[in-house]
Amino acid sequence: MAVSMRRRSFLGGLAVSGVIGAGHLDVFARAWAETAEWKPEPNASLSLLRWKRFVPSEDEAFMRLVDAFIKATGVRISVTNESYDDIQPKASVAANTGQGPDLVWGLYSFPALFPSKCLPVDDVAASLERKYGPWLPAAAAYGRIKGRWLAIPVAFTGSGINYRISSLKKAGFSSFPANTEEFLELCKGLKRNNTPAGMALGHATGDANSWLHWALWAHGGGLVDRNEKIVINSPETTKSLEYVKALYETFIPGTVSWNDSSNNKAFLAGDLHLTVNGVSIYATAKTDNPRIAEDMDHAPLPIGPAGKPTEFTLAFPILAYTYTKAPNACKAFMAFMMDAANYCPWLNDAQGYLVEPLSAYPANPVWAKDPKLGAIAGGVKRSLAAGGSAPVSERIAAALAEFIVVDMYAGYCTGREDVRGAMRMAERSAQRIFRNA
Missing domain, CATH: 3.40.190.10 (Periplasmic binding protein-like II)
Structure with missing residues (x-):
């Protein structure tokens, strides 16, 4: 005892x-x-x-x-x-x-x-x-x-925004922007100063899915509603596509082919000054490049027209x-x-x-x-979960695994599809999964 x-x-x-x-x-x-x-x-x-x-x-x-x-x-x-x-x-x-x-x-x-x-x-x-x-x-x-x-x-x-403090200030911002409009202006300023932003648009399971779902939900869009009805073809999705393309035009070249380690490497090499990631960049920099670590900070993803946080962690x-x-x-x-x-x-x-x-x-x-x-x-x-407003299910998991949302944005940003074509492509892919919903 x-x-x-x-x-x-x-x-x-x-x-x-x-x-x-x-x-x-x-x-x-x-x-x-x-x-x-x-x-x-x-x-x-x-x-x-x-x-x-x-x-x-x-x-x-x-x-x-x-x-x-x-x-x-x-x-x-x-x-x-x-x-x-x-x-x-x-x-x-x-x-x-x-x-x-x-x-x-x-x-x-x-x-x-x-x-x-x-x-x-x-x-x-x-x-x-x-x-x-x-x-x-x-x-x-x-x-x-x-x-x-x-x-x-x-x-x-x-997960959150990883950025260089000095580059933020040089672009004219004393603090990190809290909304999507100002965030776009920051990325434009970073590009003008040759200190660009960049987020993955390739099949990066963590990085691309996280920030592109944020962008979709931030504008009030979604792949499906809470009942798994397909709603991707919408005015809200259109606005999010146009917004992401405007961001993409400020990015460092090559983000369409990035995997989950690409932004880490570019940031630590000094080529990238803003991205969406966990703290692995910062943790590595503290050991391998203290100068970059000292100049780094993190911020939440900005609030979009939906008026509420739409982060996807x-x-x-x-x-x-x-x-x-x-x-x-x-x-x-x-x-x-x-x-x-x-x-x-x-x-x-x-x-x-x-x-x-x-x-x-x-x-x-x-x-x-x-x-x-x-x-x-x-x-x-x-953080929201994978379905946004819909409960996580086998269909939701399949849609995420097939990169439906990621491919929609990549198709439009690279010019392979126009807005309507990108949404139709995502809609057709979703129909194969949710056809019995």
Whole structure:
């Protein structure tokens, strides 16, 4: 009894403080395993597929967490990494063939692409909510599909405008513009000064989807309404297309072919002075180019004619497949990685690249120690989910995976389509997915 009481006291103290030293991680993991709600299957072995790191210290902290879980539970875990754009295709193949990783830590609404293949994790979600809840609205939208929790929303990337302070001032702005009209004027000024902006219009799963959905929603448009009726062919979409093309004309060349790492490279090379991204640019610059980091700041995406925030922040849900031979081990690992004593130090090492999906985690020092991260942290609370006004569903996930919205804007900006042609192209693509809605 005395040992049990000491263990509960130890765990409780860590949960309140939200911090744990690296030397105590193994001790905590052993104590956690003794009281865990899910007991891994004997001789369990798991394979985990996750997105490739953008902040090396995040990946290092995650692997320490994995190693502590292995030592405490005896569950063997192998971790492989793929680019953002390769996660969803590989996850789909595994779902359809019943072979592959036990766990996939991926992007956005991908669990909704194959809901019957996902191991329900209602119990894990409920346990986390009791401890740290409630779930933020966008997090719940990605994890709970048609009333069942099919994934645990591990984190969001704190996405926002990344910009050079000196370039903003040289363009005639003392503070970052709060509306879309002034934002366009800023980008025009940046181009005149040869310090251009640039956002991806290629198949960049994170970057292109995030800012182009923002632009569509900011003008009151949408691919579908709340009932999944296709509404992309509209005056609001027309205005957003014209606005994005005006922005595109100020961009650095080549953005139509950019992937999710292209803007990072251009910004750190000094060729790009404004983009939409997480804090990975800033985190890298602090180490590799302090001069750029000192001249950087972040801002929320501006408010458009819709009159309200329409940000679209990249989510990172983790799922387990129904074919796994160790469902309890999968659930135990999900719960372990989200325990505040693990999660908060990991988040701190992510340097602001990851943001909490639950509203009552212990206060994390990462948000207080650097004022340049404030806009990043707040974006998650404002973020819409993949469907905009529509609930996340298999159809919504398919539309996102097929880059329907991205391709519409790219077609118009490059001159391949006029406004009507770009909207019709998106409408036809949507009809293949939503035809039975």
